[in-house]
Every structure is written in C-alpha cells, then in structure tokens.
Amino acid sequence: MPPAEGGAPAPQTPDEIKTQVEAGLASSNLSAAEKAKVQKSLDTVLGILNDENASDAEKDLARAIGTGINEALKLGKDPATSAEDKARYDKLVVGISEAMAKVTDPNVPVDQQDAYFEVLADLNVILTNLTASNLSPADKVFYSTWAELILGGLLAVQQPTTTPKEEVDKEKLQEKLKQNAAALKTYQNPNASQADRDAAKKTLDEQADATSDPRYQELVTELKRLKAPQSCLDVVQNRTQQAGWPDGSLWGLSDKACANTVRAGAQDTSSDWSALFQCVIDNPFSTCVSRIPED
Structure with a gap:
C-alpha cells in the first residue's frame, strides 16, 4: 500500500475554510444536531485562526x-463512495468536532489537552491526505477506518x-492512542524512511490483530462462561480495537456494562481469571496486566 503523495490540499485561509465547510455542511446528510456540533467546532477553528495571540502550533x-473536516465532508459526497464509507466519513466529521470541543474545553487539564491535541493533529494529517491522487479506494478505507478507531478511542x-x-x-490510554495515531501518520508519509514505515506498520498490525490474540479470546470465553451481557462483550471488543490487548480489554472490563460480570468472576475463585477481575475492582486497571493468567 503506497503512502499518500501529491494530492494533499494546499493550506487554506480562514475564509476559504469557512466557506467550504459551511457549504459542505449544508449539503450533507448530517442531522441538525450534528450540523450544530460541526458548526461550533468550525467557529472554534476560525476563532483560533483569527486570534493574534494564538501560537503557531495552535x-x-x-x-x-x-x-x-472539509475533506471528510467532500469524501462523504463522492458518488464513488459506498454507503458504508459515507457513514464512516460522516462519523469522522462529527467525531473531530466533538474532540475539538473537548481539547479546547478550559475545564480539561492542560496536560490532557496537550495529549488530545497531539492525537488530533496526527489524525488530521491523515484526513487531509485522504484526497491524495495516488490513494486507491481500498487505501482510503484502510486509513479512514484506522482514523475512526483512533478517534473513537x-x-x-x-x-x-x-x-x-x-x-x-x-x-x-492517551499514550497508546498517541502511538497508534503517530504510526498511522508515519505509515502514510511518503518522506518517512522504509525502516520507520516498517516499524509503523508493525505497530498497526499488532493493533489490528488485538482481538485475535489468544489471551483475548480466552478472556471472551471466560466472560461468556460468566454469562456476560452482550453490552459487556461489545464494550470489551470496542475498547480492544481502539487501544489494543491488554490495555483496551482491561479498559472495557472497567465499564459499568461489565460490572456485574466482573464481580461474579472475582467471586469465582476456582477460575484462573478470578485474580484479574478482583484487581480490576480494587486497582487501576492498567496495573492488572500481571494478573492475566499465563499460558
């Protein structure tokens, strides 16, 4: 799969961004509430661009x-884009807008804002490169699917x-998401060395294979034995796809959808997984990796 080259759009002025995004929004299939979120994000973007005190990085x-946002709106309207992919681009448009609202929220600690900004910066390189002239439809699906997973996380x-x-x-989890976003950006960068691109691909492959990991599969089997509700199984799978095994899986276990299942698993001391479940109840879940049963 070749990296993007030769087709990323040139930098736009604030007026160009405003005109194009608002036109794209008006003709999109987004709901009124979704359009309002995107408009609010656009207003924030324009406010920063027109702020003399904003830093160059901001x-x-x-x-x-x-x-x-503009490129994702364009891709969603491309007649060659499938209905499934159109829905993905719409989700990216709204998701970026929601994330932008969070990273500019004064109530979010500065260190967290910085972490989110880094992930968003890398994701937006991917989005703006999705119109590169040498990207095939399959390439667009690959990169946009990854962007959706990272943004969801x-x-x-x-x-x-x-x-x-x-x-x-x-x-x-912030660190994991930063690593995945940076790997995706590097893999798509035509100026990156082959060694760096290979390392990035290895990171992406490991993440993509997270739900195929034998230990993850054993955890799912244990959750099913404990009669976990589908909502619990879904959240564990979603978090694993977003943040990998075991970090994402443990994150999923800490969700309220799994609370009853995790308590039941902790109480079943005859199971090899009991200590892990108890750890998730008592401690930060990222400290519980050592409690995963060994082969």
Missing part, C-alpha cells in the same frame, strides 16, 4: 482540523461515562 492544528477517553476513573489509566 493555528496549525486549527487549520488542519478545519481542512480535515480518543472520544471514549474524554466522555464522562467512559473515561477511566484513575489518572494512571487515562495516561496509559
């Missing part, structure tokens, strides 16, 4: 986000109902 990211770390309760857990 303006670069704001411009990338505005351009990325970023949003989940931020949402009050899904964010980890312990700071050590949050930091671990």
Whole structure:
C-alpha cells in the first residue's frame, strides 16, 4: 500500500475554510444536531485562526482540523463512495468536532489537552491526505477506518461515562492512542524512511490483530462462561480495537456494562481469571496486566 503523495490540499485561509465547510455542511446528510456540533467546532477553528495571540502550533492544528473536516465532508459526497464509507466519513466529521470541543474545553487539564491535541493533529494529517491522487479506494478505507478507531478511542477517553476513573489509566490510554495515531501518520508519509514505515506498520498490525490474540479470546470465553451481557462483550471488543490487548480489554472490563460480570468472576475463585477481575475492582486497571493468567 503506497503512502499518500501529491494530492494533499494546499493550506487554506480562514475564509476559504469557512466557506467550504459551511457549504459542505449544508449539503450533507448530517442531522441538525450534528450540523450544530460541526458548526461550533468550525467557529472554534476560525476563532483560533483569527486570534493574534494564538501560537503557531495552535493555528496549525486549527487549520488542519478545519481542512480535515472539509475533506471528510467532500469524501462523504463522492458518488464513488459506498454507503458504508459515507457513514464512516460522516462519523469522522462529527467525531473531530466533538474532540475539538473537548481539547479546547478550559475545564480539561492542560496536560490532557496537550495529549488530545497531539492525537488530533496526527489524525488530521491523515484526513487531509485522504484526497491524495495516488490513494486507491481500498487505501482510503484502510486509513479512514484506522482514523475512526483512533478517534473513537480518543472520544471514549474524554466522555464522562467512559473515561477511566484513575489518572494512571487515562495516561496509559492517551499514550497508546498517541502511538497508534503517530504510526498511522508515519505509515502514510511518503518522506518517512522504509525502516520507520516498517516499524509503523508493525505497530498497526499488532493493533489490528488485538482481538485475535489468544489471551483475548480466552478472556471472551471466560466472560461468556460468566454469562456476560452482550453490552459487556461489545464494550470489551470496542475498547480492544481502539487501544489494543491488554490495555483496551482491561479498559472495557472497567465499564459499568461489565460490572456485574466482573464481580461474579472475582467471586469465582476456582477460575484462573478470578485474580484479574478482583484487581480490576480494587486497582487501576492498567496495573492488572500481571494478573492475566499465563499460558
């Protein structure tokens, strides 16, 4: 799969970003509520770009986000794009807008804002490169699918109902998402060395194979033995796809959808998984890796 080259859009002025995004929004299939979220994000982007006191780094990211939203809107309207892929691009448009709202929220600690900004910056490089002239439809699906997974993880770390309760857990997941976003950017960069691209591909392959990991499969088998509800199985799978094995899987176990199942598993001391479940109840889940049963 070749990296993107020769087709990324040139930097746009604030007025160009405003005109193009608003036109794309008007003709999109997004709901009124979704359009309002995107408009609010666009207003934030334009506010930063027109702020004399904003740093160059802040303006670069704001411009990338505005351009990325515009490119995703364009891809969603491309007649050659399948209905499934159109839905993915729509999700990316709204997701970026939601993430932008979080990273510019004054109530979010500065160190967390910085971590989210880094992930968003890398994701927007991917989005703006999705229009590269040498990208095949399959390449676009590959990169946009990865962007959707990473963005989904970023949003989940931020949402009050899904964010980890312990700071050590949050930091671990932020780092994982940063690594995945950086790997995706490197893999798509035509100027990266082959060694760097190979290393990035290895990171992406390991992440892609997370739900195929034998230990993950054994955990799922144990959850099913404990009669875990489908909502628990789904959240463990989603988090594993977003943040890998075991970090994402343990994050999923800490979700309220799995609370009853985890308690039942901890109480079943005849099971090899009992200590792991008890650890997730008592401690930051990122410290529980050593409690995963060995082969």
